[in-house]
Amino acid sequence: MQNERRKGRLGSRGLTTDRAAGVALAAFAIFVLWESRNVPFGTTAQPGPGTVPVLLALTLLLCSGVVVAGGAAAPRVASLPWTEWRQAVAILGSCAFMALALERLGYRLTIFVTLLALVSLVEGKGWVVGTIFALGFSWGTYFLFKTLLGVPMPLGPFGF
Amino acid sequence: MVETLQNLASGFAVALSPSVLLYAFVGCIVGTLVGLLPGVGPLAGISLLLPLSFGLDATTAIVLLAGIYYGAMYGGSTTSILMRIPGEAASVMTCIDGYAMTEKGRAGAALALAAVGSYVAGTVSVVALMVLAPPLAEFALRFGPPENFALLVLGLLVLAFMSGGSMAKALAMAALGLLLGMVGIDTMTGFFRFHYGILELGDGIGVVPTAVGLFGISEILLSAGKTTKAEIHKPRLRELLPTRQEWRQSRWPIARGTVLGFVIGIIPGPGHVISTFVSYALERRLSKHPEQFGQGAVEGVAGPEAANNAATSGAFVPMLALGLPSGAVPAIMLAAMMIHGIAPGPLLIQQQPELFWGFIASMYVGNVVLLILNLPLVGLFVNILRIPYAFLYPAILAFATLGVYAVNNSVVDIWIMAGTGLLGYALRKFDFEIAPIVLGLVLAPMIELSFRQSLAMSAGSYTIFATRPITAVMLLVGLALLLVSFRHVFTGRTGWRGAIGLEGNP
Numbered sequence: 001m002q003n004e005r006r007k008g009r010l011g012s013r014g015l016t017t018d019r020a021a022g023v024a025l026a027a028f029a030i031f032v033l034w035e036s037r038n039v040p041f042g043t044t045a046q047p048g049p050g051t052v053p054v055l056l057a058l059t060l061l062l063c064s065g066v067v068v069a070g071g072a073a074a075p076r077v078a079s080l081p082w083t084e085w086r087q088a089v090a091i092l093g094s095c096a097f098m099a100l101a102l103e104r105l106g107y108r109l110t111i112f113v114t115l116l117a118l119v120s121l122v123e124g125k126g127w128v129v130g131t132i133f134a135l136g137f138s139w140g141t142y143f144l145f146k147t148l149l150g151v152p153m154p155l156g157p158f159g160f
Numbered sequence: 161m162v163e164t165l166q167n168l169a170s171g172f173a174v175a176l177s178p179s180v181l182l183y184a185f186v187g188c189i190v191g192t193l194v195g196l197l198p199g200v201g202p203l204a205g206i207s208l209l210l211p212l213s214f215g216l217d218a219t220t221a222i223v224l225l226a227g228i229y230y231g232a233m234y235g236g237s238t239t240s241i242l243m244r245i246p247g248e249a250a251s252v253m254t255c256i257d258g259y260a261m262t263e264k265g266r267a268g269a270a271l272a273l274a275a276v277g278s279y280v281a282g283t284v285s286v287v288a289l290m291v292l293a294p295p296l297a298e299f300a301l302r303f304g305p306p307e308n309f310a311l312l313v314l315g316l317l318v319l320a321f322m323s324g325g326s327m328a329k330a331l332a333m334a335a336l337g338l339l340l341g342m343v344g345i346d347t348m349t350g351f352f353r354f355h356y357g358i359l360e361l362g363d364g365i366g367v368v369p370t371a372v373g374l375f376g377i378s379e380i381l382l383s384a385g386k387t388t389k390a391e392i393h394k395p396r397l398r399e400l401l402p403t404r405q406e407w408r409q410s411r412w413p414i415a416r417g418t419v420l421g422f423v424i425g426i427i428p429g430p431g432h433v434i435s436t437f438v439s440y441a442l443e444r445r446l447s448k449h450p451e452q453f454g455q456g457a458v459e460g461v462a463g464p465e466a467a468n469n470a471a472t473s474g475a476f477v478p479m480l481a482l483g484l485p486s487g488a489v490p491a492i493m494l495a496a497m498m499i500h501g502i503a504p505g506p507l508l509i510q511q512q513p514e515l516f517w518g519f520i521a522s523m524y525v526g527n528v529v530l531l532i533l534n535l536p537l538v539g540l541f542v543n544i545l546r547i548p549y550a551f552l553y554p555a556i557l558a559f560a561t562l563g564v565y566a567v568n569n570s571v572v573d574i575w576i577m578a579g580t581g582l583l584g585y586a587l588r589k590f591d592f593e594i595a596p597i598v599l600g601l602v603l604a605p606m607i608e609l610s611f612r613q614s615l616a617m618s619a620g621s622y623t624i625f626a627t628r629p630i631t632a633v634m635l636l637v638g639l640a641l642l643l644v645s646f647r648h649v650f651t652g653r654t655g656w657r658g659a660i661g662l663e664g665n666p
Contacts, residue, residue, distance in 0.1 A: 017590040018329070025332055032339060039353055045620025049346035049353055052608045056339045063332035070326070080589055087384030088585065091557065095377070095578035098561050099571045107562070115554045123550035137555060145212075145562065152569060153562070 014078055018071030026064035032057040090122040106156025107146075111138040168290065171517025174219060175525050183220050184522045187227020188529045194228060195235020195251075202232035203488050203595075207371035208556070210496055211563035218500035219515045223522040225493050230282060230472050230523070233432065234530050237274045237465055242267060251468070253436040257453060257460030264456050269402035273410050273458060274465040275531055281418040281466035282527040285473035288422055289480075290520050293509065296481040300506035305617060306624050309610035310634035312603050315484045317638040318427060319596055320645075327645035329592050337600020338607065340365050347605060348612055360572040367495040367602055369564045369576040371488070374594050376560050377581025380553045382588060402458075410462035413443050417466030424467075425474020427486065432471035439467035473523065480516060482506060483606075488595040491602040 032053060042048025094114045101110040112134045120130030146153045174180055194205030206228050213221035236251035241258035254274065261270040303311065320330035343354045344364030355361040402410070420442065421435040443459040444450050453460050478484040483505035485491035494504050502512055509516045564577045584594050618624035626632050 021587070021590045021592060022332075025336065028336075035354060040349075040351065043620070045615065047612050047615060049349050049351040052611065053339065053342045053353070056335050056342065060332055060335040060339065063328050063335060066328040067326070067332060070328070074591070077590075084382065084384045088381045091377070091381055091384060091553075092578060092582060094557065095561070095574065095581065099574040099578065102561075102565060102571055102574065111558050111561075115558060118554040118557070119551060123554075125550055133551060137558065141558065141562065145566075152566070154565075154569075 014076045016071045016074040016076055017080065018074035019068050020077050022064045022068035022071055026061055026068070029057045029061040029064060032060075087122060090118060094118060103154045104156070106158070107153040108138045108142050109156050109158075111141070164290065164294070167513060167517045168521060170514070171519075171521035172524075174514055174518030175223070175521035180220055180223055180518065180522060181525065183216065183224040184227045184526050185529055185533075187224040188231040188526055188533060191228035191231020191233075192235035192238070192530070192534055195232030195237075196239055202229045202236075203371070203375045203492070205232055206489060206492050207368065208376050208560050208563055210368050210371070210492060211566040213496060214499065214566070218497060218502050218512070219518045221496055221500055222493060222515065222519055223526075225496055226476075226519065226523065227526050227529075229489055229493075230278075230469060230526060231530060233468050233472055234275065234278055234534055237278070237468075238271065238534070241270045241274065241461070251436075252433075253440040253464040254461055254468075256440075257455070257457045260454065260456035261458075261461065266402075266406075266456065269406055269458075270461050272402055273406065273462050275534060277410065277414045277417065277462045277466040278469040279527050279531045280414050281421060281468075281470040282473060282530075283524060284418050285422040285425075285470040286520060286523045286527070289473050289477055289523075293477055293481040293516075296477065297506040297509045300482050303506065303630070304628075305610045305613035306628050306631040307634070309607060309614055310625065310631040310638075311482065311484060312607045312610065314634045314638045315478070315486070316596070316599065316603065317641050319487070319599060321641045327642070330596050333587070333593055334596040334600045337597035338604045339600075340370070340597070341601045341604020342608070347609055358572060360568070360570050364605075365576055365601065366567060366573055367492065367598065368567050369573040370580045370601055371492055371495075371598050372560050372564050373577040373580030373582075374584035374597060375488075376556065377577060378584030378588055378594070380557060381581060381585040383549065384553060406458050409458040413439070413459040413463035414466040416442060416446075417463040417468075418470045421467030421470030421472075422474040425471030425486070426477045432468050432475070435467035435471040436464035439463040476519075479504070480508060480519070483508065485599060485602060488598045491599045495602055 036050045036054050036057065039050030039053065040048040041050040041054065044051075094117065098110055098114055101113070105113075115134035115137055116127075116130050119125050119133055120127050125133075142153060175184070190209065191202065191205065195202065206225050209228060210225065213224050216224065233251075237254050237258070240251040240254040241262055244255050244259035258270045258274070261267065300307075316334045317331075320327055320334055341364065343361055345352055345362050352362065417435075417439045420439050421432070424435040424438065425432060440453075440460060440463060443457075443463040444453045447453065447457065447459055449457070475486045475490050478486050479490040479494060483494065483503075485494045497504050502508070502515065560577065561574055564573045565571070567573055587594050614624050615622070624631070625635060
C-alpha cells in the first residue's frame with residue numbers, strides 16, 4: 001500500500017515531457033552559471049559582462065524548477081509518437097553534410113548530393129526521379145540566385 | 161492631419177515606385193504561396209526569405225517582408241477553406257465554417273468573403289496604424305534607458321502571458337532566448353563571452369539562422385514522413401461572388417473583427433491567432449442563429465478573417481513606434497531593419513520618414529494586390545498543394561541552407577541552423593512555445609544595455625526603476641501579470657487564460 005502511494009505521488013506516470021525538458025533546461029542553466037565564472041561579474045552597482053548572464057541563468061533555473069514541480073500532469077515522454085525519427089535523423093545528417101561540404105564541394109554539388117540522398121534514398125522515389133529533381137534544383141537555383149540575383153555562392157574544386 | 165496626409169502622399173510616391181511596387185507584388189505572391197503550404201507559415205517563410213532581402217535597400221526589404229506576412233495570412237485561409245487544412249495557426253477558425261461552405265458548393269463565396277474581409281480590415285487598420293504610431297513614438301521619445309528596459313521586460317512578460325501553455329514554460333523560453341543573446345562581444349566592455357574559440361560568434365548567435373532553424377527546420381523535422389493527402393476543391397471563377405444576403409451577413413462581423421483584431425494585435429503575443437478565436441466566439445455569441453456555426457455560417461468566416469488581417473497591422477504599431485516587437489514576425493522584421501543599418505525605436509519615424517510612410521503606403525497597395533491577385537489565381541495556387549511533400553521538404557531545406565549561408569558566407573550559421581532546428585523540434589514535441597526564444601534573442605542586447613545604462617545613470621542605485629513613474633508603472637504591470645498568471649496555482653480556479661485554452665501546467 002505504501003509503495004503504491006509513493007508511486008502515485010512521484011513515479012507511476014514515468015518521465016513526463018515537462019519534467020524531462022525542465023531538467024534539461026535546468027542543466028543548461030547550471031552550465032551557464034559554471035561558464036560565467038570566467039566572465040567578469042563586476043558589482044551589483046556596476047554590473048560587468050557576467051552579471052546579466054548570471055541573472056538570466058538563475059531565472060531559467062527558477063522557471064525550470066517550476067516546470068519540473070508542476071510537470072506531473074504532462075504527457076509521458078514514452079507516449080509521444082516518434083514515427084518521423086528516421087527522416088528527422090536523415091534531415092539533420094543532411095544539414096551536417098551541407099555544413100561540411102558547402103565550401104569544399106561547392107553549392108551545386110553539395111545540394112545535388114543532399115537532394116539525391118533525401119529524395120531517392122530516404123523517401124524512396126527512385127534514382128532517376130531523384131537525379132532529375134536534384135540536378136534541376138541545384139543547377140536551377142544556382143542560376144537564379146548567383147547569375148540573376150547576384151547572391152554569392154561557393155564554387156567547388158572542379159570549378160562549379 | 162494635413163501633415164499626416166502630406167507624409168502619406170510622399171509614402172505613396174515611394175510605394176508606387178516601380179521597384180518597391182514590384183517587391184510588394186513579389187512579397188504578396190510569395191507570402192500567399194508560403195501561407196498555402198501547411199506548416200510553413202509566415203514566420204518560417206519570412207525567416208527563410210530574409211537573407212534574400214539583404215541586397216535590397218531597407219524600405220524595399222521591409223515592404224517585401226511585410227508583403228510576405230500578410231500574403232501568408234491570406235494564403236493560409238485558402239487551404240483552410242478548400243481543404244480544411246489550416247495553412248497556419250491563425251487560419252484554424254476559418255477551417256470550421258469555411259470548409260463547411262465549400263461542402264455546400266459555396267467555396268468561391270467563402271474565398272471572396274475572406275478576401276474582401278481581409279482587404280477591408282487591412283485597409284482600416286492601416287489607417288489606424290498611420291494615426292496611432294506617430295503620437296505613440298513621440299510619447300516614447302521621453303523614454304530613457306530605465307523606461308526602455310521596463311518596456312522591453314514588460315513586452316516579454318506580456319508575450320509570455322498571452323502565449324499558449326504555462327507562464328513558467330514561456331518565461332523559460334524567453335530566458336533561454338535572452339541567454340543565447342549573451343553570446344558574443346559585450347557592447348559596453350568589449351569582453352568576448354561564451355565564444356569557445358569560434359571567431360564567427362563574436363557578433364553573437366545570428367537571428368536568421370536561429371529563426372530558420374527554430375521554425376523552418378523544426379517544421380520539416382516534425383512533418384517529415386507525412387503521406388496524407390486531402391481532397392482539393394477548385395472553385396470556378398463564376399462561383400466567386402457571394403449573394404446579397406451573404407454580403408449583408410458579413411458586414412458587421414468584418415467591422416467587429418477589424419476593431420478586435422487591431423487592438424489585440426497591438427498587444428505582444430500571438431495576436432493574430434488569439435484575435436481569430438475571440439472573433440469567432442464573439443460572432444457566435446451575437447448571432448441570431450448560433451446553431452449555424454460549424455455548418456457554414458458566413459459570420460464564422462468573415463469575422464475571423466478580418467480579425468486576422470487587422471491584427472497583422474496592429475502588430476506593427478509597437479514595432480514601428482517603439483521598436484518593440486509584439487511577436488516573432490515583427491522581431492524578425494526588426495532584425496531585418498537592424499541588418500540594414502536602421503535603428504528601430506521611437507526615433508524611426510523622425511529619422512527614416514521615407515521608410516515608415518513608404519511602408520504604410522505599401523500596405524495599402526499590398527491589400528489591393530492581394531484582393532486582385534488571389535481570387536482569380538486561387539486555382540493555380542492550390543496546385544502547389546499537389547506537390548508531394550517528399551519533394552517539397554528537401555527543396556525547402558536547400559533554400560533554408562542557401563539563405564542562411566548567404567547572410568555571412570559562414571558555415572557556422574548552417575551549424576546554428578541545424579542545432580536550433582533540433583532544439584525547436586524537441587521543444588515543440590514537448591509542447592513548448594518557441595516564439596519567445598526568438599524574441600529574447602533579438603531583445604537581449606537592448607535589454608542588457610538599457611539595464612546597465614540605467615545603473616550607470618543612477619550611480620548604481622536600483623531605485624531608479626522605482627522612482628521614474630513610467631518605469632515603475634510598467635514594471636508593476638509586469639509583476640501583476642506574473643501574479644495573475646500564477647494565481648490559479650494558489651486558488652485552484654481556472655482564470656480567463658484557462659477558459660480559452662491558454663493555460664497549461666504551472
